[in-house]
Amino acid sequence: MIVTLRGAGLTVGGVALLATGFTxxxxxxxxxGATAVIAQLHAFAHAALRPRLSVTRSVDPDRVARGEGSTVTLTVRNTGRFGAATLVAHDRCGRPGQHGATVPVPLLRLRPGHDTDVSYPVPTDRRGVVDVGPLQVTRRDPLGLVSVSRSHGDTARIWVYPKSHLIQAVPAGISRSLDGRLDRVPHGAITFDTLREYVIGDELRHVHWRTSAKVGELMVREHLDTSLPQLVVLLDDRAGSWADLDAAxxxxxxxxxxxxxxxxSAATREDLPVTLHLVSGPAAGGGRIRGAARGLLDLLAxxxxxxxxxxxLVTATSRLRQHRPGDTLIYLTGTAGLADLALVSGLRGPFPSVAVGVLGPRLAEEPQPAGVLLLRAEDGEDFAAVWDGVTRW
Known part of the structure; x- marks a missing residue:
C-alpha cells in the first residue's frame, strides 16, 4: 500500500490544522483537520478492500519467428457481487531479468459479474524469450490518496525464433565400407541399426525371431537409411568469440x-535427423527432426x-568426439573465435564431414582451417548463399 503525494500532503495538513485548532x-x-484525517482513513479502508478478479490469459501464437506477430489476450472478470471496480492495470511484458517493461491495460469501472477482453501485441523485433504476466492491478480510492497493487492471473512465455533463410543444399550421408573406408552414399542404402520392441503396425518380416525367443517378446529390426546425413550443429555461445558483443x-x-x-529448417523439410549443441553445454534434438524441431528452435531462442x-570448447569437442551423435558437423562461430578452430578441425576423424561457419565482418587476415570446409559469411542471408554454393561436402 502506497500513500500518494496528495494523500501525504492531506495527512500532514490535516494533522497540522487539527493540532492548531485544539491548541x-x-x-x-x-x-x-479532522475531516482531512477521516478522509485519509477512509482512503486506507477503501484501498484495503481486495477486488475479486478472475484473469485468464491466452497467447496466439506462443512461438514465432523474429518480426512475426504474436498477440496476448486478457480476459478480466469482476467476480464480486457488489460495487464496480475502478482499476488501473499493467501487464508485465519483457525478457527474463528485465524490469520496467509493462503494458497498460484499461479496466475502468468493471461492474460485478462482467468481464472485459484486452489484447495487445508482443514485441518480436528481437530474438529471445518474452515473459508476460502476471497482471498488476492497482486500486485507488476516489480521491487518489492511497494506491495498492496486487498480482492477478498466471504467466505465459513467448519464444521468438531467429529469422530463417531458405537453403537448398543438404550434404550427402556417410557409409562405412567393409574394408574400413568412409564412402559417401550416392543412391542410398538401408543398413541395420538396432533392435526394439514390436509395436502395432510393424511388418512381421522385420521380426528377429531368435532374439524374440530369448527375451520372451517380439523384437523387430530397425534399419537406417545411410544416404540421409545425421547433422550436428555446434553453436559457439562463448562471449569471447563475438567481437561486436556489447550491452545491446x-x-x-x-x-x-x-x-x-x-x-x-532445411532439415525439417527433408525430414533429416539433426542435433543442436551449444558450446556452453545445453543440447536439443536427436532422431527425426519433426519430433524435435520445437526443442531445437526453443534452444536457439x-x-x-x-x-x-x-x-x-575443449569440453564440447571432447563430448562430441566420445558420443559422435552424427556424421556431419557444422560449427558456427564469430571472427574472434577463429583462433580456436584447431580444436574443431581435430574432429575430422570422428566426423567424416566438418564445416565451419564464421559469421561477422571480414578481416584483413583470417586463418584458413585445414581439413574442414570453411563457410565465410557476414550475416545470415550471406550464409544461406554460401551454403547453397557448396558443390561437395
Whole structure:
C-alpha cells in the first residue's frame, strides 16, 4: 500500500490544522483537520478492500519467428457481487531479468459479474524469450490518496525464433565400407541399426525371431537409411568469440543463430535427423527432426553469449568426439573465435564431414582451417548463399 503525494500532503495538513485548532481554540480549523484525517482513513479502508478478479490469459501464437506477430489476450472478470471496480492495470511484458517493461491495460469501472477482453501485441523485433504476466492491478480510492497493487492471473512465455533463410543444399550421408573406408552414399542404402520392441503396425518380416525367443517378446529390426546425413550443429555461445558483443547484444551472434535456424529448417523439410549443441553445454534434438524441431528452435531462442573461455570448447569437442551423435558437423562461430578452430578441425576423424561457419565482418587476415570446409559469411542471408554454393561436402 502506497500513500500518494496528495494523500501525504492531506495527512500532514490535516494533522497540522487539527493540532492548531485544539491548541489555539479555533474549532473551524479543528473540523477541517479532522475531516482531512477521516478522509485519509477512509482512503486506507477503501484501498484495503481486495477486488475479486478472475484473469485468464491466452497467447496466439506462443512461438514465432523474429518480426512475426504474436498477440496476448486478457480476459478480466469482476467476480464480486457488489460495487464496480475502478482499476488501473499493467501487464508485465519483457525478457527474463528485465524490469520496467509493462503494458497498460484499461479496466475502468468493471461492474460485478462482467468481464472485459484486452489484447495487445508482443514485441518480436528481437530474438529471445518474452515473459508476460502476471497482471498488476492497482486500486485507488476516489480521491487518489492511497494506491495498492496486487498480482492477478498466471504467466505465459513467448519464444521468438531467429529469422530463417531458405537453403537448398543438404550434404550427402556417410557409409562405412567393409574394408574400413568412409564412402559417401550416392543412391542410398538401408543398413541395420538396432533392435526394439514390436509395436502395432510393424511388418512381421522385420521380426528377429531368435532374439524374440530369448527375451520372451517380439523384437523387430530397425534399419537406417545411410544416404540421409545425421547433422550436428555446434553453436559457439562463448562471449569471447563475438567481437561486436556489447550491452545491446551481438549482431554477429544473431547472424549465427539465423544460420543455425536455416539449417534446422532445411532439415525439417527433408525430414533429416539433426542435433543442436551449444558450446556452453545445453543440447536439443536427436532422431527425426519433426519430433524435435520445437526443442531445437526453443534452444536457439534462449541462447545468449555466455562468459567462458577455451575450456568450454575443449569440453564440447571432447563430448562430441566420445558420443559422435552424427556424421556431419557444422560449427558456427564469430571472427574472434577463429583462433580456436584447431580444436574443431581435430574432429575430422570422428566426423567424416566438418564445416565451419564464421559469421561477422571480414578481416584483413583470417586463418584458413585445414581439413574442414570453411563457410565465410557476414550475416545470415550471406550464409544461406554460401551454403547453397557448396558443390561437395
Amino acid at each position: 489555539y481554540g479555533y474549532p473551524e480549523l479543528a473540523v477541517l 547484444g551481438s549482431t554477429s551472434f544473431e547472424s549465427a543463430c539465423e544460420a543455425a535456424a536455416s539449417i534446422v 534462449e541462447a545468449e553469449p555466455a562468459t567462458g573461455d577455451e575450456e568450454l
